[in-house]
Amino acid sequence: MAPWDSERFRLLEEWITATIQGRRPTLDVPFYIYLYDPAEELLALEEFSNLVKRLKRKNYSAEIVWLSDMMIDILERLRFLEAKAVEIERFERETVKEDLKRILPIELASGLKERLGEKEVEHCAVLLRCGALFPFVHVSSLLSSLEGLVRCTLVIPYSGNREGNMMNEVRESLKSYYRAKVI
DSSP states (O other): OOSOOHHHHHHHHHHHHHHHTTOSOOTTOOEEEEEEOGGGHHHHHHHHHHHHHHHHHTTOEEEEEEHHHHHHHHHHHTTTTSHHHHTOOHHHHHHHHHHHHHHHHHHHHHHHHHHHTTOOTTEEEEEEOGGGGTTTOOHHHHHHHHTTTOOSEEEEEEEOOTTSOOBOTTSOBOOOOTTSEEO
16 A cells, blocks of 8 residues: 555545535445555554644534443453453463454443434534454444444544455455445
């Protein structure tokens, strides 16, 4: 993937602005996925933080949701980060991994529904650090669980390839969420 694409990012900002103004039809799923090179992670975080600031300066409703922070809060609440949990025997690790794959998507979706469920398309939420959720939560499954329940404009930046797929542990492509606009 090429270095940061300022023109493509400008196009994303135009589409977001048109969506929150009601000028761009979304068919009830105002979700945007912005792909970037993993080497550009810090720049991506800065660019999306600045995007939210620009939207707010123009008096649009916008916020950043740190998915990594949400995940840590969930793990603390469910006691996965306690000392005993960290000292899990090797044979139990696969069980814990499967538990996390089952529990985290449900808990994250629930938290996002609670936080964003009352907001309309005129509000923009940028979900940062979704890569921190992998391999326990896939963006496609998270978006599927939010469809119809979260109506605000969602922007999901993540590192991936041009097809909108995130790579798994053995470098195989994973299914992407077909209703989001991939940029």
